[in-house]
Amino acid sequence: MAGFRDRDKKHFPLTDSASVISLFKEQIEGPNEPNLALLSITLGCIENALTMNRAIPAAEESALLRPIFPVVDLETVEALYAKFETLVRGSVDLTHYESKFSSRELVKKISDVVWSSLSRSFKDKAHLQSLYSFLTGNKLDCFGVALGVVAASQILGCNDIHLALSEDHAWVVFGEDGTDTAEVTWHGKGNEDKRGQSIALSVAEKSWLYLNGQPVICDRATEVAALVSAANPSINFTMDSIEMGALQQELLWLLYDKGHLSKYPMSLGNLGDLEEISPTPGRPPPLQIFQEAITVALKHYNNHHVYPYTYMGGYLYRKRRYKEAIKCWAEASNVIRKFNYTREDEEIYKEFLDIANELLPNIVKAVSLNPNDRVQLNILHNPEVYADILRFYDGICEWEEGSSTPVLHVGWAQNLTFSLNKFDPRTRAKIDVGRDEDSDDDSDKDSNDENDNQNGKLSKEKECTEKSGSLQRKDPQQALSVVVEDLKKEEL
Numbered sequence: 504m505a506g507f508r509d510r511d512k513k514h515f516p517l518t519d520s521a522s523v524i525s526l527f528k529e530q531i532e533g534p535n536e537p538n539l540a541l542l543s544i545t546l547g548c549i550e551n552a553l554t555m556n557r558a559i560p561a562a563e564e565s566a567l568l569r570p571i572f573p574v575v576d577l578e579t580v581e582a583l584y585a586k587f588e589t590l591v592r593g594s595v596d597l598t599h600y601e602s603k604f605s606s607r608e609l610v611k612k613i614s615d616v617v618w619s620s621l622s623r624s625f626k627d628k629a630h631l632q633s634l635y636s637f638l639t640g641n642k643l644d645c646f647g648v649a650l651g652v653v654a655a656s657q658i659l660g661c662n663d664i665h666l667a668l669s670e671d672h673a674w675v676v677f678g679e680d681g682t683d684t685a686e687v688t689w690h691g692k693g694n695e696d697k698r699g700q701s702i703a704l705s706v707a708e709k710s711w712l713y714l715n716g717q718p719v720i721c722d723r724a725t726e727v728a729a730l731v732s733a734a735n736p737s738i739n740f741t742m743d744s745i746e747m748g749a750l751q752q753e754l755l756w757l758l759y760d761k762g763h764l765s766k767y768p769m770s771l772g773n774l775g776d777l778e779e780i781s782p783t784p785g786r787p788p789p790l791q792i793f794q795e796a797i798t799v800a801l802k803h804y805n806n807h808h809v810y811p812y813t814y815m816g817g818y819l820y821r822k823r824r825y826k827e828a829i830k831c832w833a834e835a836s837n838v839i840r841k842f843n844y845t846r847e848d849e850e851i852y853k854e855f856l857d858i859a860n861e862l863l864p865n866i867v868k869a870v871s872l873n874p875n876d877r878v879q880l881n882i883l884h885n886p887e888v889y890a891d892i893l894r895f896y897d898g899i900c901e902w903e904e905g906s907s908t909p910v911l912h913v914g915w916a917q918n919l920t921f922s923l924n925k926f927d928p929r930t931r932a933k934i935d936v937g938r939d940e941d942s943d944d945d946s947d948k949d950s951n952d953e954n955d956n957q958n959g960k961l962s963k964e965k966e967c968t969e970k971s972g973s974l975q976r977k978d979p980q981q982a983l984s985v986v987v988e989d990l991k992k993e994e995l
């Protein structure tokens with residue numbers, strides 16, 4: 504049972520990042536499980552002090568120089584913790600729930616306790632992810648509600664209730680073997696919340712939002728990693744708190760060294776981004792951390808996570824390593840093609856739209872401006888790069904196939920042709936799209952069709968042929984130009 508123990512209290516008042524690190528270190532090392540409410544309140548209090556109302560009036564120029572780490576008093580944290588504990592224990596009468604393991608009704612009740620305390624103001628601002636925000640402002644974002652439910656569960660002694668994380672949604676798992684699932688928060692804008700409902704396999708099977716049944720299932724230490732990862736050092740659109748970013752970075756390395764990021768690709772991505780901003784001496788370079796996230800996704804999540812590839816692709820793009828960035832985006836597309844697009848997948852749609860309609864065209868423009876740039880080895884004459892761009896688009900076409908909602912529109916086609924036409928025709932002739940030689944025995948293809956049909960996904964050949972006449976994918980450029988024609992017709 505979590506509680507605010509004397510061993511926790513001895514760290515206070517927290518006066519610098521070292522004291523925060525030692526509090527988290529002791530909490531993670533045990534012997535008791537880390538107290539999520541205590542850590543979320545504490546980190547939220549520090550984030551609030553370091554990022555809110557930081558507009559520095561010119562008169563206080565010296566403020567820019569003076570260290571501003573806030574002092575976190577025991578009284579402040581203890582009062583907020585007691586408020587949360589009173590709310591939770593006062594609202595949930597555990598005598599109504601006799602079972603050793605949690606029931607769906609109990610999970611829904613705990614979710615209702617957090618939910619009913621929320622103010623109605625809009626919830627997609629920053630800094631709404633901690634219990635500090637909940638207890639001082641009755642505001643939480645969708646992640647914060649899920650974390651609050653798990654922190655409340657811990658206070659109630661429901662140690663089977665744990666956080667489940669996809670790349671854009673959070674829910675809980677519970678029950679005897681931890682495989683029951685329940686929505687506890689909302690998702691996106693204008694979607695009715697489904698709190699209390701299970702993440703039925705039918706929904707999870709093909710949608711990116713639920714990662715096809717491959718979410719990150721947290722234990723208490725991974726839940727600490729999630730609340731640390733969710734910390735937000737930004738002061739405003741253009742400025743970050745250096746102190747908050749450094750604290751988040753040190754906490755992530757503490758969790759990394761204890762193995763608590765080893766099944767959490769996004770937290771490794773966050774760490775890689777922080778290392779790019781401010782490298783820690785003696786630690787691996789960002790690229791190695793991003794590679795580790797990809798390896799985790801391959802090993803533990805059957806390569807169903809997109810973000811490990813877009814973390815690395817974004818980094819390589821910023822370093823102007825365009826050939827490698829495009830390779831990463833082709834790999835990201837190789838993941839998304841396994842899903843069917845649904846209307847709640849907007850976040851990843853925007854990610855691919857940005858790559859296709861901003862980043863790729865920027866690269867093609869940049870390298871065509873100075874074709875003799877030895878560094879770029881003029882990627883417009885590199886058949887591998889051209890093939891990767893085709894793979895990138897092919898994955899998005901396959902993502903759309905069998906989906907309830909269309910993905911592509913003529914804007915995509917315009918950018919597609921802009922990017923592809925910049926490649927030298929001889930280069931385009933050099934690639935092999937791996938089309939099958941005309942084989943006599945079509946049985947395996949039929950069986951493929953059959954399997955594909957079962958998953959509601961027609962085979963690429965069949966769908967592509969149907970979509971664009973008797974196309975035999977002789978020439979990829981022809982294939983794409985036919986798809987482009989179709990899209991233009993649809994637009995008219």
Ligand SMILES: CC1(C)CN=C(N2CCN(c3ncnc4sc(C(F)(F)C(F)(F)F)cc34)CC2)S1
Nearest residue numbers: 646668669670671672673732769770810813814
């Ligand atoms: C390559 C990128 C565009 C750069 N940042 C990315 N992030 C930033 C951090 N981020 C995250 N980083 C750590 N953990 C989580 S859990 C989570 C979520 F499940 F969606 C939740 F909880 F609903 F918000 C999101 C998320 C979301 C993805 S992906």
